[in-house]
Amino acid sequence: MSLQNKLAEAFKVNTKNVTVENYKKEAFEAFSQKGFPTTKDEEWKYTSLRSILKNEYGIESAKATSVTAETIAPYLVEGLDSYKLIFLDGVFQASLSDTIEEVSVKLLSEAIEDASYEDVFKNKYNSLAKGQTSLTDLNTAFTNEGVIIEVAKSKVVSKPVELVYLASGETAAMLLQPRNLIIVGENAQVKFIERHQSIADVATFNNVVTEVFVGQNGIFDLYKIQNDKNNASLVDATFVSQERDTVASVYTFSFGGNITRNNLSFSQNGPGCDSILNGVTILEGDQLVDNHTLVDHKSPDCQSNETYKGIYGGKSTGVFNGKVIVDQAAQRINAYQQNDSVLISDSATINSKPQLEIFADDVKCSHGCTIGQLDKSALFYMQQRGIPKVEAEALLMFAFCSDAIKEVKIPALKRKINQLMADKLGVNIRFDEI
Amino acid sequence: MLKIENLHAKVEGNDILKGLNIEVKPGEVHAIMGPNGAGKSTLASVVAGNENYEVTDGKISLDGEDLEDLSPDERAHKGIFLSFQYPVEIPGVTVTNFIKTAINAKRKSQGLEDMPAAEMLKKIREKAALLEIDKTFLSRSLNEGFSGGEKKRNEIFQMAMLEPKLAILDETDSGLDIDALRIVANGVNKLKSKDNAVVVITHYQRLLDYIVPDFVHVLADGKIVKSGGKELALELEAKGYDWLK
Ligand SMILES: Nc1ncnc2c1ncn2[C@@H]1O[C@H](COP(=O)(O)OP(=O)(O)O)[C@@H](O)[C@H]1O
Ligand SMILES: [Mg+2]
Numbered sequence: 001m002s003l004q005n006k007l008a009e010a011f012k013v014n015t016k017n018v019t020v021e022n023y024k025k026e027a028f029e030a031f032s033q034k035g036f037p038t039t040k041d042e043e044w045k046y047t048s049l050r051s052i053l054k055n056e057y058g059i060e061s062a063k064a065t066s067v068t069a070e071t072i073a074p075y076l077v078e079g080l081d082s083y084k085l086i087f088l089d090g091v092f093q094a095s096l097s098d099t100i101e102e103v104s105v106k107l108l109s110e111a112i113e114d115a116s117y118e119d120v121f122k123n124k125y126n127s128l129a130k131g132q133t134s135l136t137d138l139n140t141a142f143t144n145e146g147v148i149i150e151v152a153k154s155k156v157v158s159k160p161v162e163l164v165y166l167a168s169g170e171t172a173a174m175l176l177q178p179r180n181l182i183i184v185g186e187n188a189q190v191k192f193i194e195r196h197q198s199i200a201d202v203a204t205f206n207n208v209v210t211e212v213f214v215g216q217n218g219i220f221d222l223y224k225i226q227n228d229k230n231n232a233s234l235v236d237a238t239f240v241s242q243e244r245d246t247v248a249s250v251y252t253f254s255f256g257g258n259i260t261r262n263n264l265s266f267s268q269n270g271p272g273c274d275s276i277l278n279g280v281t282i283l284e285g286d287q288l289v290d291n292h293t294l295v296d297h298k299s300p301d302c303q304s305n306e307t308y309k310g311i312y313g314g315k316s317t318g319v320f321n322g323k324v325i326v327d328q329a330a331q332r333i334n335a336y337q338q339n340d341s342v343l344i345s346d347s348a349t350i351n352s353k354p355q356l357e358i359f360a361d362d363v364k365c366s367h368g369c370t371i372g373q374l375d376k377s378a379l380f381y382m383q384q385r386g387i388p389k390v391e392a393e394a395l396l397m398f399a400f401c402s403d404a405i406k407e408v409k410i411p412a413l414k415r416k417i418n419q420l421m422a423d424k425l426g427v428n429i430r431f432d433e434i
Numbered sequence: 435m436l437k438i439e440n441l442h443a444k445v446e447g448n449d450i451l452k453g454l455n456i457e458v459k460p461g462e463v464h465a466i467m468g469p470n471g472a473g474k475s476t477l478a479s480v481v482a483g484n485e486n487y488e489v490t491d492g493k494i495s496l497d498g499e500d501l502e503d504l505s506p507d508e509r510a511h512k513g514i515f516l517s518f519q520y521p522v523e524i525p526g527v528t529v530t531n532f533i534k535t536a537i538n539a540k541r542k543s544q545g546l547e548d549m550p551a552a553e554m555l556k557k558i559r560e561k562a563a564l565l566e567i568d569k570t571f572l573s574r575s576l577n578e579g580f581s582g583g584e585k586k587r588n589e590i591f592q593m594a595m596l597e598p599k600l601a602i603l604d605e606t607d608s609g610l611d612i613d614a615l616r617i618v619a620n621g622v623n624k625l626k627s628k629d630n631a632v633v634v635i636t637h638y639q640r641l642l643d644y645i646v647p648d649f650v651h652v653l654a655d656g657k658i659v660k661s662g663g664k665e666l667a668l669e670l671e672a673k674g675y676d677w678l679k
Contacts, residue, residue, distance in 0.1 A: 376486070380484050380485075380486075380522075381518065381522040381524070382524070383483075383506035383507040383510070384506050384507075384516050384518075385510060385533075385592060385596070386507050386510035386511055386536045386540040386596070387507060387535055387536055387539045388507045389505065391535075392507075395535070398526070399524060399525055399526025402526040429535070
């Protein structure tokens, strides 16, 4: 039976919340009509889900499994004092997680039974994701866990929040569909680190949706670490809605997994917004990473800054599609976009496409795209000074990516990213000392 | 120390070096002069092991060991240093971190641990002072946006840090004003000993006033066409190269 039929059979509305029930029904309808995207779909031209969909996924929610702090340690940021929220096979792990007093944290499964969340469900939940793609609809229809996090007005959260969704691998071919909603109050500041990770090397398909609302003058940072096992795939949709004078940054570090598709959308709803989208992709083997980004400039006097760097080895594939819309009312916009790729193997490919739709006249919009190889004369120079070729290459690749990393605001996280990059490039260099 | 016998080399299908011989002994300074396009930089690249150049005949050895199968980094570990005519920009890597990486790579090849941080720092300070390089310079990206003179000075700073057995200086004087030239030459002279050797590639006699050669060779059309003592450099400066053809 195809996954779509299986899902149709499994679909049932079982919540006690009419609002959410309606979202689910509507989303299921939409998904049933559209089905999974295929490469005939312009937005999915280079990214085939076939290798994901062929697996026999268990649709029912998982058996309760458990995991030790030791097992999950490698998937956390070493030496970082953070608030950890850990999920295993879609189930919240209270014993491995931290209690957070500074912000309100509510599990989705609890919120739907809590009348005080009615406003949140009516006005925020699903308001950004609704109808966006068939996979976001699929998530809306089937999700049964995730977090709703609210940061109160003027609260500066003292530590980053680490959101970790693990798949135990005890149930083969797991389909996980977590759902997050983050509401950053006016003048508040908060940082998140997000990771989806399989512990065992069995097929896993994560279909994740996160909606973020940043209130006036708020500052929001989200760092995504994507370094999953070779059998695990991820389709992520993250929506960031910014009110006036906010700064929102999303960093996407993609070093692993089978197929990774990131749909990242920003909308600027008031003047003085700043959106930062940075990404580093390093791939090998048959891996594929597809970054689809959208910045919708709806208000004047805003900026967006987008820098994506990619290094592709083996038979890997990179896709970058960066869309920038500047509405007619959005004057004096400064939108910068850069996508640079290095192909280190003849069989690797990158498809890079900027898409600018500009309807205002007083706008500074720049976009650039480069595809190249490592500079041979630089390699010779470095080798001449005694640096072996593999390390010289790694240094050049690291330097190539540095623009997209240098502004990571959490030092322990920066070290972690540097370490993951060194591992991925097969060298034992501590890039943070470079 | 360095022995080059009947060296023939090609780049992109063109024969550039056509039977070149030279021998450099410990403690010696050799100057190689010659017209543009003669093959001087090619010679330097080939000795350093640049894979873009194909050696079609002949032999290069260092202390009796044939270099043929050694990669550029392995040659560097054996003590060969090339000061580039056109040093390459490495954005994102600072001068300090680059030299640290280079030094520790060499130590690793010798089975040594990384140089202790304090010792490294001291050495960097000492050599930077020798070449009159200031602190802010050291934290800039390697060669990125450096003036011609800064690049050359930085090459000699790296040479001072790495203390090579054989240093080949390819047109190190170009881009240097007279004051900088003195500083750089002084740096090179400080490093000279009876155990190491320097090959100076230059167009002009001026540098040789400061780094005094024991031998001067003229390279033209891929061969050494004349060798002599330091007075040959003066003669070349006065007469040019045409009379040698
Ligand atoms: N990488 C290269 N590719 C093609 N031709 C080269 C390359 N390097 C040198 N050559 C050619 O080899 C000849 C010698 O160049 P070079 O060694 O740089 O001379 P010199 O340093 O004596 O001025 C020149 O004709 C030059 O054009
Ligand atoms: Mg030259």
